[in-house]
Amino acid sequence: MMAESNSVKIVGGGLAGCAAALAGLRHGVHPTIFDPARVARHRVCGEFLSPEVRHSLEWLGVWDAAEAWAPALMYSMKVHFGRRVCADRLPEPAIGLSRLRLDHLLREAAIQGGCGYVAERSSPHPRCILATGRQATPPSGDRIFGFKAHFSGPVGDAVELYFGDRFYVGVNPVEDGITNVCGLAPESLLRSVNFNFEALFGLSPALRERTEPLTQNMAWLTTGPLLYGRTKQPLDVYAAGDAFSFIDPFTGAGMLNALESGRMAGAAAARAESPAAYRNTLSKRLGRPLFMASVFRKALEAGVGQILAPWIPGRWLFSLTRLG
Ligand SMILES: Cc1cc2nc3c(=O)[nH]c(=O)nc-3n(C[C@H](O)[C@H](O)[C@H](O)COP(=O)(O)OP(=O)(O)OC[C@H]3O[C@@H](n4cnc5c(N)ncnc54)[C@H](O)[C@@H]3O)c2cc1C
Structure with a gap:
């Protein structure tokens, strides 16, 4: 039987928690997930x-299982600002796989x-690993909410982002010929369209044209309010994923950050590294992406992002919002 000192408690069994568990197992500890x-x-x-x-996923030993679901591959990005489109090839193909499948396979592997x-x-x-996801404290002011549904219909091989006035929506393929439509908007704007997402899409002609031929095959899910940036957590824990920063x-980098920080937290806890040392290393890796994401968001809010973005190479923006 493993000694008590060899055990690691993981609070939260989403992507970060499961990545931490798989990393801990590789480093010879006995993790337990609470979720x-x-x-x-x-x-x-x-x-x-x-x-x-x-x-x-390869390092965590679950890539083959993920590949067996035949995830969609995306080769380029197309960013729409009104009628302006900024397109670029991705450095490597990106992957579209539903959370239902990804979360399941990581949890079962652990x-x-x-x-x-x-x-x-x-x-x-x-000294627990804290992987409880986004902070729940509602911010004051015009709160931001996220929404998502799956659709069938014409499938693309690009990740498409549609920026409208105070909202944006992403359209991209996942497995089984399904298209994910997911976006973010402030509460005041959602109220003005009575939380009718089709009416919201009507505010962007390009988005309306893209979504019109699609058939919705699940009810809309919503979440929020959303708070960006570093999350306040106790100093004596290994916080990972959105519990560390959102x-x-x-950027499409949240799941990558969750898997990588979970992996680092599992290894740090197994080596009995101090939470402060772990936090410093992770802060260095996440510093640039968080900073660049906030600069771009502020530019969009100020209305200058739409003017500047078509002149900024998509690849450049993509690489600057990835962890180092
Ligand atoms: C609208 C929207 C769109 C997004 N799109 C993308 C995208 O396209 N690509 C991308 O990479 N990222 C995207 N993200 C970000 C991504 O979803 C997150 O970064 C990722 O889910 C973080 O994983 P996590 O494990 O930290 O948290 P979660 O996946 O939220 O898991 C947290 C887990 O903790 C559990 N939990 C909570 N509290 C407790 C508790 N007290 N005790 C025990 N368990 C607890 C919950 O049940 C849950 O299972 C998006 C996010 C939003 C909001």
Whole structure:
């Protein structure tokens, strides 16, 4: 039997928590995940996996299982600002796989690998891995909400982003010929269209044209309010994923950050590295992407992003919002 000192408690069994568990197992510790949601479910997410995710999943030993679901591949990005389109090839193909499948396969891989599982909520305790996702505290002001649904119909091989006035929507393929449509908008704008997402899409002619031939095959899911940036957490834990920081979803880097920070947290806890040392290393890797995402968001809010963005190479923006 493993010694108590060899065990690691992981609070939250999403992407970051499961990556931490798989990394911990590789480093010879006995992790236990606490998460009340035992069965994977649909989540509000664009389901765009940055190309580097393939390497993370390979390292975690789940790439073959992910590939067996025949994820969609995306070779380029098309960013629409009104009628202006900024298109570029991606450095490597990006991957489209639904969260229902991805969360399930990571969770099962961790449990089959020997990770314990307790279907309960938990509070953080010293030296645990904290992977509880986004901060729930509602910000004041015009709160931002996310929404997502799956559609069938014409499938593309690009990730498409449509920036409208105060909102944006991503359209990209996932497995089984499904198209994910996912976006973000402030509460005041959603109220003005009575939370009718088709009416919202009508505010952008290019988005309306893209979504018109699609047939919705699941009810809209919503989440929020969303808070960007670093999350306040106790100093004596290894915080990973959105519990460490939440990057603006237009970057398509949140899941990559969750998998990589989870992997780092699992290794740091197994080596009994201090939480402060772990936090410094992770902050260095995430500093640039978080900063660039906030600069771009502020430019969009100020109305200058739409003017500048068509002149900025998409590849450049893409690489600057990836962790170092
Ligand atoms: C609208 C939107 C679109 C997005 N699109 C993309 C995209 O296209 N590409 C991309 O890479 N990223 C995207 N993201 C970001 C991505 O979804 C997140 O970065 C990712 O889910 C973070 O994973 P996580 O493991 O940190 O948190 P989560 O996946 O949120 O997992 C947290 C887990 O913790 C559990 N939990 C919470 N509290 C407790 C507790 N007290 N005790 C025990 N368990 C607890 C929850 O049940 C949950 O299972 C998007 C996000 C939003 C909001």
